[in-house]
Amino acid sequence: MANGLPGRLLQRRENPRRASFLELFFDLAFIFALSRLSQALLDDSSLNGGFRVLLMLAALWWVWFVTAWSADxxxxxxxxxxxxxxxxMLGGLLMAAAVPTAFGRHALVFAIAYVAIHLGRAALLIPALRGHPLQLRTVRVAVWFAISGVLWVVGAAVAPAREVLWALALxxxxxxxxxxxxxxxxxxSSWPDLQVNGTHLSERYQQVFIIALGExxxxxxxxxxxxGLDRDSTVAFVLAFVTAVALARLYLVPAGARLGTSIEEAGPPGSKLALKAGYLHLVMIAGVLATSAGMEVSIANPGAREPARLVxxxxxxxxxxxxxxxxxxxVDPRLPLARLIGVPLIILGGFASVxxxxxxxxxxxxxxxxxxxxxxALPGLWQPGRPARRTDG
Known part of the structure; x- marks a missing residue:
């Protein structure tokens, strides 16, 4: 088995892992996708428009996420x-290209590309893993993606039910x-079946978050x-840069740098922690995307008073x-008091600046x-919390 095709395909868990050139090349599709999503959010900043962008972001994130785990x-x-x-990557580019009209005339392009990505992955891996226990894991995932794929395609064909069916599939x-x-x-699957290399996966999370900040x-x-590089637009641009730097620092310190270690120390159940971290990165990237759209409007029309864009x-x-x-x-039993206070401060600041x-x-x-x-950064503002919880189960 070690000398067969499955043995050559699989990574050795003990080997140090860094992101490969091809993985970084693959990320270029996500850069394009985020730029399209940002524009879609600017084109329709209503509640319905925001929900649609969130659905498309979640789908594109799931493509990136599952692929990052496969590469791990x-x-x-x-x-x-x-x-x-x-x-x-090709499928992701097709999905990104369809983003502006994914809830219109190109819904089938978006949906079929999404389904083809997941089923195509299974079509390549299942024969290659013949005789290996991990083949069954791939079959389980493929069966469920085939079932959810029906919801994606039917949703693309039936416009009135599109949002509901796509949300249900996700x-x-x-x-x-x-x-x-x-x-x-x-x-x-067992958690050992899903075990990941914490160092590699946390690095991939950092890289995709940097991509979001890059957008x-x-x-x-x-x-x-x-x-036109006028004074007010220059001020707004500088504020956008300051915001990007602050988001980068808040992401990395301290837990962002500890995620990989936490996953490794947890052993096989660390894959559950890695999965939860993936969901939370979707939340954070959604926040960066909305911030990006808001900053773009501020730079283009710094003197405007638009409550919808202010949101x-x-x-x-x-x-x-x-x-x-x-x-x-x-990943840390201590409570980040400054950040806990920061959320209501930002919301109150928004109300104050209406x-x-x-x-x-x-x-x-x-x-x-x-x-x-x-x-x-001040000592004493990270408050002691409860002991870290076990990640097994």
């Missing part, structure tokens, strides 16, 4: 895994991963370049901080984030 289990240098990553997929993909007659900086720069500037950082606090709770121009709201948000960074 398998050697990305083998021709089969190279073909797999390129297949998923809830089902996210929940089944947490339940370890149980299926009648096939059982369910914020990129779109802010593009918007500023076309703004983006406030909701984004609050959403990021919420996800970040929950991530801290997973009559201010958008650049004023950006200033308040950036100021609160900087205040959290400063308070976070």
């Amino acid at each position: 289990w398998f050697d990305p240098r083998t021709p089969l895994i190279v073909a797999l990553l390129l297949w998923v 809830v089902m997929e996210f929940s089944l991963a947490r339940l370890r993909w149980p299926f009648a007659g096939l059982g369910r 914020l900086i990129l779109m802010s720069g593009v918007t500023y370049s076309g703004s 983006l500037s406030v909701t984004g950082p609050a959403l990021f901080l919420t996800g970040r606090i929950l991530l801290s709770a997973l 009559n201010l121009p958008l650049v004023g709201t950006s200033g308040i948000v950036a100021g609160v984030l900087l205040l959290i960074v400063v308070l976070d």
Whole structure:
């Protein structure tokens, strides 16, 4: 078995793992996807528009997430895994290209590309894993993706039910991963079956979060370049940069740097921690995406007073901080008091700035984030909490 195809495909758990060039190349599709999602949010900042963007983000994130786990289990240098990553990248680019009209005339493109990614992955891996116990795990996942795929395709074909069916498909997929993909007659995966390399996966999380911040900086720069470089737009652009720096620091310190160690120390049950961290990264990236859209509007129209766009500037950082606090709770028993205070401060700042121009709201948000960074660095503000909980079960 060790000399067969399955043995060559699989990573050795004890080997140190860094992200491969091909994995980083694959991430380029996610950069394009985030830029399309940001524009879609700007085009429709209503509650319904925001919900649609969230659905598309969750789908694209799930593609990235499942692929990151696959690359963690398998050697990305083998021709089969190279073909797999390129297949998923192509499908992700098709989904991203369809984002502006995914709830219109190109719904089938978005849905079929999504389903083809997951079923294509299974079609490559199942024959290659013949005779290996992990083949059954891949079969379980493939069966459930085939079932959810029906919801995706029917939702694309039936416009009135699209949002409901796509949301149901995503809830089902996210929940089944947490339940370890149980299926009648096939059982369910064990946590050792799903064990990941904590160092590698936490590095991949950091890389994709940097991509999200890169989208914020990129779109802010593009918007500023076309703004005429006047005084107010320059102030808004500087505030966008300050916000990006604050988000980066708040993400990395301290729990962001401890995630990989926590996963490794937990042993096989650490895969449950890694899965929860994946869900929380979706929350944080959604926050960065909303922040990016809010900053773009502020740079383009710094003197405007638009309550709907103001909500983006406030909701984004609050959403990021919420996800970040929950991530801290997973890997550190101490409570991040400064960040706990930061969420209501940002929300209150949003209410207080309702009559201010958008650049004023950006200033308040950036100021609160900087205040959290400063308070976070002061000794004594990380309060003792309960002992860390076990991650097995």
